[in-house]
Amino acid sequence: MNESRLFKMVYYLLEKGRATAPELSEKFEISIRTIYRDIDVISSAGIPIYATQGKNGGIFIDDGFTMDKSFFTEEEREHILNALQGIIATNGKNADELLTKLGALFQIKSTNWIEVDFSDWVQNKPTQDIFNLIKNAIFGKNVISMKYYGGNGKITERRVKPLKLIFKSKSWYLYGFCLMRNDYRFFKLTRIKTLEILTETFPPIPIPSNIESQIKIEKTVNTKLKFDKHAAFRIYDEFTDQVTEDEQGNLYVQVDLPDNDILYSYIFSFAEHVEILEPQSLRERINAKIEEMQKKYRT
Secondary structure: OOHHHHHHHHHHHHHHHHHHHHHHHHOOOHHHHHHHHHHHHHHHHHOEEEEEEEOOEEEEEEOOOOOOOHHOHHHHHHHHHHHHHHHOOOOOOOOOHHHHHHHHOOOOOOOOOOOOOOOOOOHHHHHHHHHHHHHHHHHHHEEEEEEEOOOOOEEEEEEEEOOOOOOOOOOOOOOEOOOOOOEEEEEEEHEEEEEEEEEOOOOOOOOOOOOHHHHOOOOEEEEEEOOOOOHHHHHHHHHHHHHOOOOOOOEEEEEEOOOOOOHHHHHHHOHHHEEEEEEEEEEHHHHHHHHHHHHOOOO
C-alpha cells in the first residue's frame, strides 16, 4: 500500500472539499477500483471519509475532521512553525495567535528565528506597508490597483493579480498577472505607489518554476573602482571577497553597476574616497556631473 498516496489523497480532499472517483483516479494515476480500496484503508484509520452517489455525490471528508499532530513528523512540525514564524516577521495578520495554537498542538516551543526590518536610515515605512498589502492580497487572491513608475520614467495605472513576492539582487519584486498588459510581469516594490486591494478576486493560478531568473535587472556597466582606506569598513561590507588591496592600503573593486542615475548617487555617496578607474567614458560622465553640481554652488 502506498502510504504517501493515501496522505496526499486526504490532503487533497481536505483542501478541495469533495471529488469524484474518476477525478481522484486521474489525479493519482490509479484505477477507480484502487481508489475505493484506498477509501476503505483511510476509513479504517479513523478518518471520517464518505462516498455518496447521485447528482451532488462524490468522495469527501467530514467537515468536523481536523488533522491530528500524529499526521506530521517532528521535522515537518518544526518546518511548519518556522515557516509561520517567517510570516510573523513580515507582520502576518493573526499569525502570532495561530503560532501559539500550533505550538501547543505540536507540543513544540517556537523559536523566534527571524526578523525582517524594511526600514533604512531614511525610515522607508511605505515599502513595509506595500509589502504587507501585497502579501495580504496574495493570501486573499485579491486583485490590486496601483500606480507604477517604470524604468522609462512613465507612470501607469495597473491592475494586477498578485502571485508571489520575490527578493533578488537586494530588491523586492512582485510577480503577478498584469491585466493592462494581459501578461505576467515583475514589479519592483520601491516603484509601486498608492496601492489598493480591490474586492475583485481571482481563482488560483499556477506559478511557473524558476521565475526568479526572468527578472530583468537594469542595464549595467562594468566598473573598476579605487577607494582609499577610509572607506574600508563599507567596502568590505558591500563587496566582501571582490576586494584587492595595494601596499598603501588602497582598495580596488571591479563590479557591475546599474547604468542609470542610481550609479551616480552610489558613487557620490563615497564622496572623495572613491575614484573611477575604468571605463574612461564613465569617468567623463562623472566629471560632467560634478561640473553641473559645482555650478549650483558658485556665488
